[in-house]
Amino acid sequence: MHELLRSIEAAMRAYFGSDQRRIDHALRVAGFAEEILKSEKGDRLVVIATAILHDIGIREAERKFASSAGNLQEQEGPPVAREILTGLGLAEAVIDEVCEIIGSHHSPGEVDTDNFRIIWDADWLVNLGDEFDLTDSDKTRGMIAKIFQTVTGKGLAERIYL
């Protein structure tokens, strides 16, 4: 793994501390993002850094608003991510793009880039299995068709959940 990505993962683990559920979620999303990157084009540093940090705003959202609502995570995540990434010496352009995606990661259409689509699909590959009842395969098929934005993400979802 890229040296910087290892450092970002360590920073995310330190930030979430004993919240193993959040750490696991971030790492599972990063794993799916790696998988998607094998056949979709995207910038690996931007994509994996974003995957690791995409939900980093949740702690501030819960602390300030006692809520983990998607829009609050989008609002609170970028400043935390920026601080972590600046501390690790990442290039400004990379930090800006990571923060832009984190700030819209529940809002499809706001950021129209390949990197965004990979994050979107990787997060959904985890959340579909964790948060939805997938016993009705016709319904699941319909959801997959509607949600996924890359051919690879859609293919993975069909393979895993149908």
Ligand SMILES: [Fe+2]
């Ligand atoms: Fe997520």
